Amino acid sequence: xxxxxxxxxxxxxxxxxxxxxxxxSGLTLDYYAIGxxxxxxxxxxxxxxxxxxxxxxxxxxxxxxGRFTISRDNAKNTVxxxxxxxxxxxxxxxxxxxxxxxxxxSPQLMDYWGKGTLVTVSS
Numbered sequence: 001x002x003x004x005x006x007x008x009x010x011x012x013x014x015x016x017x018x019x020x021x022x023x024x025s026g027l028t029l030d031y032y033a034i035g036x037x038x039x040x041x042x043x044x045x046x047x048x049x050x051x052x053x054x055x056x057x058x059x060x061x062x063x064x065x066g067r068f069t070i071s072r073d074n075a076k077n078t079v080x081x082x083x084x085x086x087x088x089x090x091x092x093x094x095x096x097x098x099x100x101x102x103x104x105x106s107p108q109l110m111d112y113w114g115k116g117t118l119v120t121v122s123s
Contacts, residue, residue: 002026002112004034004096009117012086018119020081022096027112029072030054033102034079035110036070038092038119047104048094051079059104064090086121093118 008020022034035050049070050059058070069082079096094117097110 002098004098004112004114006094006096006114006117009094009119011120011122013123014086014088014121016086016121017082017084018086020083020094020096020117020119022079022081022114024077024079024098027098029074029077029079032098032100034070034072035097035099035102035104035107036079036081036094037097037107037110038090038094039116040089040092043092045095045107047107049081050102050104052102053100057102059102061104083119086119088121091119091121 003025005023031053033052036048037045038048039045051070067085072079096114098112099110103109
């Protein structure tokens with residue numbers, strides 16, 4: 001049974017940093033891409049970043065480029081999202097999802113989802 005468990009969310013001031021973790025079980029990162037998505041209140045779920053299987057190619061949406069970094073630890077079967085220079089507009093529930101392909105612009109096609117972790121950026 002595939003499980004994805006996010007952690008690391010919380011309340012942070014603008015300009016601050018958080019590191020999210022996505023711990024995967026029931027699948028291996030060698031064969032699955034992991035994407036980070038977010039959903040703010042009243043808005044649709046949107047892609048944030050993705051790291052591909054095997055080659056580990058990374059993708060980012062324009063709004064987070066230069067501020068967020070995705071990485072993975074295959075030994076721990078865990079993917080991380082380091083978020084720096086956070087802005088109030090980054091406030092959302094952040095989800096990780098798994099699929100053989102990075103479908104950063106098509107979240108509805110991702111196979112497996114975690115339950116999310118809330119990130120609140122506020123002074």
